[in-house]
Amino acid sequence: MKTSTTVQTKDRIIEAAIRLFNQKGFSGTSVREIAKEANVNVAHISYYFQGKGGLLEQLVSDFYEGYIQMIESHIQHMETRHAKECLLHVVFDILSYQHENRQLTRFVYREVTIDSTLIREIMSTYLTKEKYLFQLIIEKGKSTHVICKQLSLSSFMIQLKSLLMMPYLQPQYLTEVLYINPSEPYFYQTYYKELSRSLHHLLEPNEPALDPHLKLMMSSN
Structure with missing residues (x-):
């Protein structure tokens, strides 16, 4: 013990x-x-x-364990939810999770850009599972006609991951060029609203956007 x-x-x-x-x-x-x-x-x-390498593995694993568990908690409720609503809940919680663990998030995202044995192992476990979980949401959306059937999962993941990771991969650009403080809560809450609009046009460009809040602020999920 x-x-x-x-x-x-x-x-x-x-x-x-x-x-x-x-x-x-x-x-x-x-x-x-x-x-x-x-x-x-x-x-x-x-x-x-077991040394610095083991410490690195612990940090990255801890980050992605919490990340994947958070997405899975929404997947469990997917049968009773609109696919876009489920997706937006996931995105909001990812932004919140990243903000709460912002120093760790920044470090992990930097490490993921470096080719190494550990990162290849992460790609084959955590990040492959992440793609699978998003695929479940997208497929449900397509089957219920709320997400465009022509949407490419690969294209969607590239754009989504870029939007989620950018504030942590280039924080100096935000602070020194855009004069935005990414460490403040208002940043990820405002960023979510803009990101939700971008996702809507990507998922179903011919439909009116859902309310980006979707009761997310009040949801205890």
Whole structure:
């Protein structure tokens, strides 16, 4: 059984690693620096994570475990929901999840752009499952005639992932060029409204847009 001290030590190491990986990059951060930032012995990192590589794997896995579970929670209610409504709920919750874990999100999205054995494993598990879950929503929408039958899943995923990841891959562009602070709650809430309009025109360009709120702010789902 994990003791509270064990959990606290692991949490401090994880929080320190996220901060340093964002500031200096994964390759530019040493295990000693992480231990110093977390105020723990270097041996703790080897004991709990089997080194820096194991720590990286833990961070990425934790992020995607929460990400996929959140999407799955909406899929469970898909039978009783309009497909577009379900999709917009998912998108809103992804934006909220990313905002709540913004430092980890930024680090993970940067790592996903780097070709490595770990990232290829992630692609074959978490990201393939993500595509499958979105495919379920799209297929339901097509079968119930609320999503255009000609919509390409590949094209949809490329555009959706680009929109979701951009604020974390290019935060300096938002702050220095567009004068937007992506770390503020208003950003993802406003961004959701704009993103929902873009998705509507992509999914069914000839139909009037749904209310982008769709009671999302009040939903406890």
